[in-house]
Amino acid sequence: MSGDTRTLGRSAGRAPMVPARYRVAERIVETHDIVTLALVPLDEPIAEPAPGQFTMLFAFGGGEAAISVSGSSGEDVPLRHTIRAGGPGTRALCALVPGTTVGVRGPFGVGWPLAEAEAADVLVIGGGIGFAPLRPVVHHLLGHRPRYGRLAVLVGARSPGGVIYTDELEVWRRRGDVTVATCVDVPERGWQGDVGVVSELIGRVSFAPDRAVAFLCGPEIMMRVVAARLLDAGLDPHRVFVSLERNMHCAIAHCGHCQLGPLFVCADGPVVSWARAAPLLAVRRW
């Protein structure tokens, strides 16, 4: 390489494709293939992520993966990511032990529009690993409870073993000012929660459709089904928000991989209203 070669220490002014180094402070096993990593900065930290934003996490030798932030500013270690071991990048991240250095670029993307939820009834609906980007939303809503109407947190998973943040869900359930329901496709003996598709929980929750906002995250099919159910129940598609996923690669709207029609999902999303997303997703394979 020509030009100056220098070791990036605590200097500012990082180019957008160059990571900041963080150390894994804590590794929490959520399920058999889902891990939460809590990160502390070694270099100058990145800007504080908003709920719904994501970072590009780099494990040495494992490449980068786009991971939504699952932590919030009120926590002891605020920068957290909940990762499901899928491809080689995420498998490498899930295998990291505390003390390992990782690269972090970001935060990127448009996050959840929490301002839309003020004075409204809010439904937070997540499925599988999709609940992770919604965890900071719940923190925010509960942290500012009087600003919002009725709150419902609805979580879907394949089986009881696939539910993340089980302890926290229980703490929220016990508060009494938020409805928390967990629904599995396939129950196990002793399961006390609901059994079925998470969209069915919507009919069992009380809300005023003309004053309601929904935040959805999960597999695309799940989001389609849930959104359809919400629209059926009378919600405005401009007030239903989903977190889209495409091939996030550079995360800065340069590489072109994540495009969905006119949207760069990394920069115009990943959070978009259902009104905007639905016609784009309806064009198969665009």
Place this chain on the structure above:
Amino acid sequence: MASIGDLLARQPLLASLDRDDVDRLADCGHIEVFADGSLLAREGEPADWFYVIRGGRVALELASPAGSPLGIETLGWHDMVGWSWIFPPHLWTCDVRAIGTTRVIAVNGGCLRRRCDDDPAFGYRLMRLFARLAAERLHATRLRLLDLYERDHVG
């Protein structure tokens, strides 16, 4: 105080019926409360009722030779449980157990069948509604079979 017809009319599916039809259902119905753990229905027994849940939850289960029963599905507020009253042999196909204190409107199947026979037009409207309920329940079941969360359809 709300009548049974008023309560039934709030159920989303039943809300699509005329109030007259809802009242016909109400005529065959009464309010019932089930204690936690008690059975609203037992597999193989005569299915004389369907239930509209007004509070609490129920678990649809199949008893297992050993160990606890296998859960099929849970239903809650506003859900309708039971369609075996419609066709012979009029037998429940699974257990229905109350989770927590469960309040329902119980509608008698025999009463309704006679009303449908006497008034086929009403019967047609009612069957259409139950067909829709079954279709929705089937679609939901199919979605569960797809294993959406773990087959790498990552959100």
Place this chain on the structure above:
Amino acid sequence: MTDRMPAAVVATDARTAVQGLITALRQHGFTVIGPRRRGEAIVLEVLHAVDDLPLGLTDEQEAATYRVVTGDGRSLFGYAVGPQSPRRYLSPPRRTLWTGERAGLDFVVRTRDPDPPAYAFLGIRACELAAIDVQDRVLRDGRYPDPDYSAARERAFFVGVNCAAPAPTCFCTSMGTGPEVRQGHDLVLTELLDDVRHELLMAAATDRGAAVLDAALDGMPWRHAGPRDLEAVQDIVTTSAAQMTRRLDAETARDTLAANLDHPQWDDVADRCLSCTNCTLVCPTCFCSSVEDVTSIDGERTERLERWDSCFTLGHSTLHGMGSVRGDVRSRYRQWLTHKLSTWWDQFGTSGCVGCGRCIAWCPAAIDLTAEVAAMSGPVAS
């Protein structure tokens, strides 16, 4: 162009003038890049002297056809565009983003300040300048300016040439991007070539351009351009513009494609398209790239490398564990064309196409995007 710019001049001998330009540019510290014959094509490479240019040569281009042939034997710029564009230099096919070295559980990140060469592009066409403007919006003027591109762009010098020999594949006239060089240049040249003379009209559009022009003219015969010279330039431009038979209206194409995402024509072109990525490689505005980790065998050192990529590859739209979103040729071709001509407007406020016609010439299946759009227009559509 400001009023302060010196008036256009005419150098009496075109060859000498271009040599003077090359010398002046090199003296000003530029690496001169321009058209050069390399094998069977005219590419963009380093020029050391005027004789490096494809003197007297021209090209024959049509769908799936490109040939370099002998022309009038005298002209310096008597051909249209070849397979390469300035994007090759401003946004190189491979670059290192950063390197890392592991130390136990830790690693260090090594980076460098951008220091691209100062390129002077000699013989650049109006369509290519339009393409650079399009790429500016993507890589320099958006939310995340690319530091390497921005630096290269800042340093780059452009000597435009008014086309006298457009190819049948060109359609810049209908796209409003040429053939006359009107923006983005430091200098513009027009060859005035007939039986009795071979002159070069030269005009500066920037202070930098004027300074280089001054230096170039030193010691060679020239005169101020008169009305007849300027008329001659307009004649050349008008003739070139009129020669183009292919047409594409940028705004109509945008709307037509947006309204026809399931038109049967997509199946038709999918039967012909080989998904070979040629069009994206030759296109001067394409910007898709991929980032790769190249790790040493012992796993101790890694290099993050960015390289050109194409939306025609299966890997471009992979969702891990699920395969490609655009798993068939039909959806990949549709992505390329609807992006280039339609959604590019939503993203960047212009068309992504500048009418250079390279994709038509270099498609081995002879797919012509102007014909594809035409096939989707008309009463049956929308």
